[in-house]
Amino acid sequence: MEKDKELDNLFKRGFDDPGHQPDFRDDDWEAMESMLDGNKKRAGIVYWLPILGAVAAMLLIAFGLWMFMHKTPENQQTVKNRISPKDTSNTKQRNPGISDGSIQRNEKIYASTQSKVESAVHTAGRDTISPATVANNTSYSHKGQPTVIPSAGGGRRDTTGPVSEQPFSVAQPGGREILASISSTPTFSSQSRKIDTIEPKDVQAKQNYGDLAFNREKANAAASRGYKPQFAITVLGSSDLNGLNSFSQSKVGTNFGALFSAGIFNRLTVSIGAVYSSKPYLTNFDNYRGSFKFPNTPATVSADCRMIDVPLNLDYSLYNKHRNKFSVGTGLSSYLMFHENYNYSYGAYGNGPASYSVPSPGKYYLSILNLQATYQRQINSRLGLDVQPYVKLPLSGVGLYDSKLQSTGVAVGLTWSLGNH
Amino acid sequence: MGEEELHQLISGCLKQDRKCQKLLYKAFYGFSMGICLRYAGNRDEAAEVMNQGFFKVFTRIESYDAAKPFKAWLGRIMVNTSIDFYRSNLKMAYADDLEKAEHISDGDFADKNIRYEDILAMVQKLPQAYRTVFNLFAIEGYTHEEIAEMLNINIGTSKSNLHKARQKLKVMIQEADDMADKKRYNSGGMNVNSIVAMNGTNMNGILINKNTWG
Numbered sequence: 047m048e049k050d051k052e053l054d055n056l057f058k059r060g061f062d063d064p065g066h067q068p069d070f071r072d073d074d075w076e077a078m079e080s081m082l083d084g085n086k087k088r089a090g091i092v093y094w095l096p097i098l099g100a101v102a103a104m105l106l107i108a109f110g111l112w113m114f115m116h117k118t119p120e121n122q123q124t125v126k127n128r129i130s131p132k133d134t135s136n137t138k139q140r141n142p143g144i145s146d147g148s149i150q151r152n153e154k155i156y157a158s159t160q161s162k163v164e165s166a167v168h169t170a171g172r173d174t175i176s177p178a179t180v181a182n183n184t185s186y187s188h189k190g191q192p193t194v195i196p197s198a199g200g201g202r203r204d205t206t207g208p209v210s211e212q213p214f215s216v217a218q219p220g221g222r223e224i225l226a227s228i229s230s231t232p233t234f235s236s237q238s239r240k241i242d243t244i245e246p247k248d249v250q251a252k253q254n255y256g257d258l259a260f261n262r263e264k265a266n267a268a269a270s271r272g273y274k275p276q277f278a279i280t281v282l283g284s285s286d287l288n289g290l291n292s293f294s295q296s297k298v299g300t301n302f303g304a305l306f307s308a309g310i311f312n313r314l315t316v317s318i319g320a321v322y323s324s325k326p327y328l329t330n331f332d333n334y335r336g337s338f339k340f341p342n343t344p345a346t347v348s349a350d351c352r353m354i355d356v357p358l359n360l361d362y363s364l365y366n367k368h369r370n371k372f373s374v375g376t377g378l379s380s381y382l383m384f385h386e387n388y389n390y391s392y393g394a395y396g397n398g399p400a401s402y403s404v405p406s407p408g409k410y411y412l413s414i415l416n417l418q419a420t421y422q423r424q425i426n427s428r429l430g431l432d433v434q435p436y437v438k439l440p441l442s443g444v445g446l447y448d449s450k451l452q453s454t455g456v457a458v459g460l461t462w463s464l465g466n467h
Numbered sequence: 468m469g470e471e472e473l474h475q476l477i478s479g480c481l482k483q484d485r486k487c488q489k490l491l492y493k494a495f496y497g498f499s500m501g502i503c504l505r506y507a508g509n510r511d512e513a514a515e516v517m518n519q520g521f522f523k524v525f526t527r528i529e530s531y532d533a534a535k536p537f538k539a540w541l542g543r544i545m546v547n548t549s550i551d552f553y554r555s556n557l558k559m560a561y562a563d564d565l566e567k568a569e570h571i572s573d574g575d576f577a578d579k580n581i582r583y584e585d586i587l588a589m590v591q592k593l594p595q596a597y598r599t600v601f602n603l604f605a606i607e608g609y610t611h612e613e614i615a616e617m618l619n620i621n622i623g624t625s626k627s628n629l630h631k632a633r634q635k636l637k638v639m640i641q642e643a644d645d646m647a648d649k650k651r652y653n654s655g656g657m658n659v660n661s662i663v664a665m666n667g668t669n670m671n672g673i674l675i676n677k678n679t680w681g
Contacts, residue, residue, distance in 0.1 A: 050633055052576035054605035057586050057636070061505060061606055066583030067497030068504065074514045075492060081522050082488070405519060405551045 106308055106316070276309035277464040280319070280432060286455025288327040293454065297326040301355065301457070313363040315373070321355040323381075329388075329449045342398045344390035351407070351445060352385035357416055369424040379414035381444055383407035388446065404446055413442045422461060430461040473537060480528045488525055498538065499545050505590055505602050506549035520548035546607060550617060553595050581640070589639045597632035604629050 060066075281304050289296035303321030310316055329347045334340075359377030366372075386407035392398055418436035425431055434457040440450040476494070479487025499517050507513035523544055524531075531540055581589075590598055599618065603609045604625075609617070611625045618625070 049576065053633055053636060056576045056579050056581065057590065057601075058606050060581055060583050060586035061501065063583055066501075068500040068510070070493055070496045071514070074496070074518065075489060077514070078492060078518045078521055079485075079489075081518055082485075082525060403554060405548070405554075 106310070276307075276315070278307045278309075278461050279464065280305040280307065280317070280459045280461040282321070282432065282434070282457045282459030284434075284436075284455045284457035286436075286438075286453045288325045288451060288453045290327065290329060290450055290452070293452075295328050297328065299323060299325040299327075299453065299455075301455075303355070305357070305459075307361075307461075313366075313373075315361045315363070315375075317357070317359045317361065317377075319357055321357065323353050323355045325349075325351045325353070325451065325453065327351075327449065327451060329445070329447045329451075331447070334447055340390075340398050342392055344392050344398060346391050347447065348389040348391070349445060349447070349449065350385070350387045350389070351383055351451075353381045353383040353407075355414075356380040356382065358412075359416055359418070361418075361420060371420075371422040371424070371430075373420045373422075375416075375418050375420065377416045378412040378441075379416050379438060380412055381410045381414060383409065383445070386445055408445070410442065410444045413440065413444065415439045415441055418457075428463045430463070432457070432459040432461055434459070474533065477528065477531065477533070477537065480525060483525075491524075492521055495538070495541055499541060502542060502545040503549055504587055505606065506546070506553065506599060508591055508595075516549050516552045517545065519552070520545045523548065546603075550599065553599060554618075576640075579640075585643070589636055592639065593632055593635055597628050597635065600625050600628040601632035601636075 281302075283302040284300070286299050286301065287293045287296040288299045301321050301323045303319055305317045305319030305321075307315050307317035327349050329349050331344050331347050357377055357379045359375050361373045361375030363371060363373040384407055386404035387401060388404075389401045390399060416436065416438055418434050420432055420434040422430045422432050436455060436457060438453040440452055443450050445451070473494075476487045476491045480491055496517075499520060500513060503513040503517040503520065504510065507516055520541075524541060531537065590601065593601065600614055603614045603617065604611070611622050611629070614620075614625045615622045
C-alpha cells in the first residue's frame with residue numbers, strides 16, 4: 047500500500063513539475079479560433095431560426111384569422127336568420143340538428159348561400175329562383191335537407207329535416223312548387239303572407255340533394271369552401287433503411303414523433319414536427335474530419351447517430367374523396383444530433399480504437415430533402431390513419447465523417463384533426 | 468500573471484473579445500495541455516480536448532465565480548472535458564495480461580525521479596479506463612466513491628482499474644530500468660545517459676534518464 051502511494055507520488059511529482067509544461071502551438075489556437083468562429087455562425091443560425099419560425103407562425107395565424115373573418119359575416123347572418131325569435135321553437139322542433147353544433151360543412155355552405163337567397167327574395171318578392179340553373183356540384187350527403195320557410199316578416203327560414211319524413215316540395219296549381227316544410231308542423235306558417243316560388247324545372251327529390259345551389263351564389267359558395275382552414279396533429283412511427291450512396295449496405299433505424307399541420311389552401315398543407323430518429327449506418331473513413339490520428343485505417347466504420355429530426359414539409363393533395371386522401375409532398379429536415387458514436391473494425395489490417403463517441407454532436411439545419419407520398423384513410427370525422435412511404439436525401443454531409451446519409455422507409459401514423467368540421 | 472491582469476482578461480472574454488481570449492488561452496495553455504495530455508493518447512488528441520475545454524470556458528465564462536481561483540475552475544473543466552471525451556471508452560473491459568506484474572517486486576519509488584516526458588509516455592500507454600482512474604485518483608486526488616460517480620462505474624471497477632494501472636506502470640518502470648541497465652552494460656559500463664525505448668506500438672519514445680534515478 048505504501049509502495050502504491052510512492053508510485054502515485056512519483057507520477058504526481060513529475061506532472062506537477064511546472065518546468066515541463068508543453069509549449070504553445072499556433073496551430074492549436076487557429077483550431078480554437080475556427081471553433082469560436084463556427085460557433086458564431088451557428089449562433090447566427092440559431093438566433094434567426096426562432097425569429098423565422100415566429101414570423102412563419104404569425105403569418106399562419108394571420109392568414110387563418112383572415113380566412114375566419116372572411117367567412118364570419120355569412121355565418122352570422124345565417125345563424126341570425128335561423129334563430130329568429132318567431133320561428134325558433136318551430137325550427138328547433140322540426141330540425142333538432144340545426145342548433146346542436148353538428149351541422150356539417152356542406153350544410154353550412156348551403157346555409158350561407160341560402161341566407162343570401164333569402165334576402166334577395168325578401169327584397170323583391172318578384173324574384174323567381176330556379177334550382178334548375180344550379181350547376182354547383184356540392185354534395186349534400188347528410189340526412190338533413192334544406193327547405194325554405196316563409197316567416198311572418200316575409201323572409202324565409204332555412205331548415206333541414208329527414209328526407210324520408212319531409213317531402214321537399216309540394217306541387218301547386220300552375221306547375222309551381224311551394225318550397226316549404228309541410229310535415230307535422232304546419233302551424234308556423236299561420237302568419238305567412240306571401241309564398242315565394244321556385245321553378246320546378248329540374249328539382250330532383252333524391253335523398254342526396256346534390257346540385258342544389260343557386261347560380262348567383264355559386265362563386266361565393268365555392269370561395270367559402272376553399273378557405274376553410276384545417277389543423278391537425280399527427281403522431282407517427284417508422285422503420286427505415288439508412289445508407290450512404292445506396293441502400294445495399296443499409297442498416298435499419300427507428301423513428302417516432304409528432305407533426306403539426308395546417309391546410310393553407312384547398313389542397314396544400316404545411317407541416318412541422320419533431321421526430322426522434324435513431325440512425326445506424328456504415329460510413330466511409332475517407333471523409334474523416336477529426337484530428338485524432340488513427341494508427342491504422344479502419345476497414346469499416348459503423349455509426350450510431352441519434353437525433354431530433356425537425357421536418358418542414360409542404361404536401362399537395364392529389365385525391366381527396368370519400369374517406370380516402372392521397373397526397374405527395376416535399377420539404378427540408380434539420381438534424382439536431384445528440385448522440386454520435388462510431389465503432390471501428392480493422393479486419394486483418396491491424397488494431398486501433400474500437401469506438402469513439404463525439405462529445406458535442408453537430409446540428410445540421412435544413413440539410414436533408416424530404417420526399418413523401420401519403421395515403422390517409424379517414425376512420426371517423428376527426429381521426430385518420432396514415433401510411434407514408436418516404437425518402438430522405440442529403441443536401442450536405444452530416445457527422446464526423448461528413449456522411450451523405452440517406453434514408454427510406456414507411457411511416458405509419460394517426461392524424462387527429464383540430465377545429466371545426 | 469497577476470490577479471488584476473487575469474481579471475482584465477476575464478472581463479474581455481465576457482465581452483467575447485478575441486484578443487483577450489487569445490491572451491487567456493496562451494497564459495493557461497501549458498497548464499491546460501498538461502492536464503489533457505495525461506488523459507489523452509497523444510498530443511493531437513489532447514489539443515482537441517483542450518480546445519473543447521477552452522470552448523466551454525469562453526462560451527460559459529459568465530458562470531465563473533470571480534471569488535474562486537480561476538485556475539482551479541479551468542482545471543476542473545479540462546478534467547471534465549477529458550472524461551466526457553472518452554466516456555464511451557471508459558467502460559470497456561480489458562483482458563490484459565498482467566502476468567508480468569506478478570513478478571514485479573515493488574521497487575523503491577520514494578526517491579525516484581523520472582522525466583516528465585517519460586512519465587507522460589507511460590501514462591499515455593495505459594488503456595483509457597486505467598489511465599482515467601489513475602489520473603483521477605493519484606494525480607487529482609479524488610476518492611474511489613467520487614470517481615465511481617464521475618465515471619458512472621462501480622467502486623469495485625474503479626479500484627480494480629487503479630490496481631491494474633499501477634501494476635502496468637510498475638512493469639513499465641521495471642522494463643525501462645532493465646533496458647537502461649543493459650545499455651549501460653553494453654556500453655562498457657560507462658555511465659552515459661542511456662536512452663531506452665520501451666517496447667510498445669504507440670510509444671513515441673519513452674525516455675528514461677537513468678542518471679536522474681536515485
